[in-house]
Amino acid sequence: MNFDNNTPIYLQIIRIIKLDIIKGEYKPGGKLLSVRTLALKYKVNPNTIAKALNILENEELIYTERTNGKFVTKDEKKIKNLKIEMAINLTNSYLKDMENLGISFKETKKYIEGRYDDGTIRM
Amino acid sequence: MNFDNNTPIYLQIIRIIKLDIIKGEYKPGGKLLSVRTLALKYKVNPNTIAKALNILENEELIYTERTNGKFVTKDEKKIKNLKIEMAINLTNSYLKDMENLGISFKETKKYIEGRYDDGTIRM
């Protein structure tokens, strides 16, 4: 896995799993891979996976059936809200960062559309 | 100063000074406040300031005249490029994050447009 060395691995794991849930790769009510399997999949210490899953459980995005495994919440609305909330947060902080750079909202939209201020195209 | 407790202070200092350079609060070729003065201003240890400025010097955004002080690069193009580069990076990672959330480009633009005047987002 290509983990960013500057943020804790467990946070990056949380993010990956959240995205998987949001994108429906784990269905609502569906069973997660086991801690050991996830550890192998992402090549990290099982403790790290456990820590990530604990936090997701605290956020009630997943729940544990003892002796049976961990499952995605059945609450589809919760999942949808999570998605919207994350999108809003991303958008707000993006707009704020651009503003801090001294870039107007109008210019920002040009960046979004893929055009520099000077007319060239962004990759 | 209101430092975010989750990211190292020196990185936040770097960001502040970069924005100050981009916004022209430090002019190209202009002298920075001294290490000690900045330390007092931001209420941190001079070593922390030194670390931040070292990194900015590695990025060639500032340079040092020994026994005289530290100065913003005279290369105005470099400063302009920095601004554009930062804007592009912000935009790219924003778009990528939204995509990872499973949000289409069209939807993303709605989030952007949905911004209220007070910076919040309309769903």
Add this chain to the structure above:
Amino acid sequence: MNFDNNTPIYLQIIRIIKLDIIKGEYKPGGKLLSVRTLALKYKVNPNTIAKALNILENEELIYTERTNGKFVTKDEKKIKNLKIEMAINLTNSYLKDMENLGISFKETKKYIEGRYDDGTIRM
């Protein structure tokens, strides 16, 4: 350790470790001694070691696995290039210095050849 009092310790540490890498005393991909251990070995403060290793990391000669240690780059070509580059730099600056002294290339070669076995020079 026998540090030269006129150059910063961290630069001398950098040089030692670079030579160790070049000479294969640390293998490509191999683990470095821990910061604390190196500090004990060279009898300096861990911060001084950290500073040196930071610079080596910026030069991409070593990399860090968080909570695991620091490792020599796996890129053997990079290491070989480093050796060649250092040799070229040494040679170029030596030749330039001799030239600045007003010593011809022909004379310079006599100085080189005049070396005794014990490393001293025959006039």
Add this chain to the structure above:
Amino acid sequence: MNFDNNTPIYLQIIRIIKLDIIKGEYKPGGKLLSVRTLALKYKVNPNTIAKALNILENEELIYTERTNGKFVTKDEKKIKNLKIEMAINLTNSYLKDMENLGISFKETKKYIEGRYDDGTIRM
């Protein structure tokens, strides 16, 4: 002037003047430029020039005639010895550095001749 930011300016001034003496740009017994003129020439503080000249005077490479100026030593042998001594020192430390890099004397001579080990040519 292009001073190296890592070594004191007065040492760099000393080096320049020594080279000028060795190369005969200042003749034995000849008058040096005044402190003020040198300060203007090299765009440094007159104190820095004074410090450099003091050291050269301690090494008896120059001498002062009160109210008249500073002069290069009349001792031509001393100047010649200085040149040889510097050449030997340069050569010795160059050879030692190459050896520390793990480069044999034979290879070193190839570098001098401008050929890499792999047959390509050095610029």
Add this chain to the structure above:
DNA sequence: GTGGTCTAGACCACA
């Protein structure tokens, strides 16, 4: 145990 950050404080060379 690993590295990373930060502080307080000292000392230095230089201009």
Add this chain to the structure above:
DNA sequence: GTGGTCTAGACCACC
């Protein structure tokens, strides 16, 4: 006064 180096020591998150 300027920046640079170094130390001692503390605290932290992570694995």
